[in-house]
Amino acid sequence: MDLVLNPLAAVGRGVLGACRTVGNAALFALEAVSHLFRPPFYGRLFLKAFLEIAYFSLPVVALTAVFTGMVLVLQSYTGFARFNATGAVANLVVLSITRELGPVLAGLMVAGRISASFAAEIGTMRVTDQIDALTTLSTNPMKYLVAPRLLAGALAMPLLVLVADVLGVMGGWLIATLKLGFVSSTYLKATFDFLQFDDVVSGLVKASVFGFIVALMGTWCGYNSKGGAQGVGGATTTAVVTSSILILALDYVLTEMFFAQ
């Protein structure tokens, strides 16, 4: 009987633990978001986080986007050539980039950069009593440290992804015209003729959600870290891993939602 019950108990404990974690993170997010509607507002800190995400992540996201566009053209060209459909290459590239690859790849890149840096910075503040110090200095740490970062994540990512979309399509166009002999004007026409407003918007909505998730996991893991340098290291790893996984999982959920419409 024990043999049967114990594995079940372990699974039960795991599920309960997971539920508790998700609940805690959700409460954390709710509290932080509620601070966005109550003064004082920390515009300076919001701007700093916004620049960190939208501007300083630009090089790595741009490179990712350009190369992805380039590879996508090569791959789809060889694939489509088998059934004489190379005319669809431009459509495939622009749709996959705006709807899918732009937000997801930018999200993963930003997850590595931003959630790690948020977790490390806030985690260090936690283990060196700086967060307690904020409280004693008439400043709510959720309002000061977390809320501006979440807002910056949700607003900066769409901007970043918009740039990534353009660069990705350009990367594809570059290879198509220079290497595969497409005529530039036909390729571009095919790109824009089939592109719909919704394709871009759904990608930007995803981007906003991913940006929020990245900032949330970074701040949450940092905020709850304990145990010195080792704890901060662990918090950083957890932040990057969970935000990456959540991006991929939520990507499915969001695509399903948009697709169902």
Added chain:
Amino acid sequence: MSGPHDPPQGQPAAQPEASTEAVNRRAEVLPPNTTQASLLAAAAGVPKIRMRGVKKAFAGKVVLDGVDLEVPAQSSMVILGGSGSGKSVTIKSILGLVEPDEGVIEIDGVDVLRLPRRDREALGDRIGMLFQNGALFDSLPVWENVCFKLLAQKRIGRAQARDRAAEVLAQVGLAASVGDLSPSELSGGMQKRVALARAIAARPDIIFFDEPTTGLDPIMGAVIDGLIVDCVKKLGATAVSITHDMASARRIGDQAAMIYKGRIVWEGAAATLGHSGNAMVDQFANGEREGPIQMELRR
């Protein structure tokens, strides 16, 4: 700055009469943000801080096991005790940074553990704290650290904050130019003094000092002691300090209390430290290996 040499006496902190005259007299010396309620409470003889039966355990390990402590208004209390005995946890629980498992903590006669969060935050506006490790914000320059609370409460603008920071930095023996440095560019003792400047810059009504002079040279230590005494005697603040330095404890403290095994085992005038008649306290104050306190060392 005046010398740090006022002989510490057990001053009669709370007069029995609660006349409005006494209240008004206090209003001149107390910080501007002191509420009328706290003045009345002080005049009526209610202790500034009172802890009763405060218990706290971390993951089953009991740290505070029923701490009882009273700090009269406008007096200076020194808390002594071995390393790891729970001194920092005691003051963190008064500040609300650690949630006790049991017990009552009152400030001006108000039970703070049962206050709604907003009121508790308002209470925090009148309290200053020097953390044991400084806890300076390394993303901000020193001057912003020092004036952080004044800026947060919008009591001064950013333009005035630099001047105000220079003023407070001077009180802790630091040049105004230090204000433009980042905390990571300072020596340990300088960081401690900046943290002290930050704790007192907003003229709090209650100030906690967690090892204010650790890591300072003896002369600077005496200067800082004098500053703490001034906060109490001139500004009318109530101070609670943790220190391992007996000379410093005698200088800054009116009263002293010793914590051992999670309880307050002795309370008395700070001047008597070393010859208090309590074997435990005297052993601790004189740093003797033999005595009722056994250090748990493994051989």
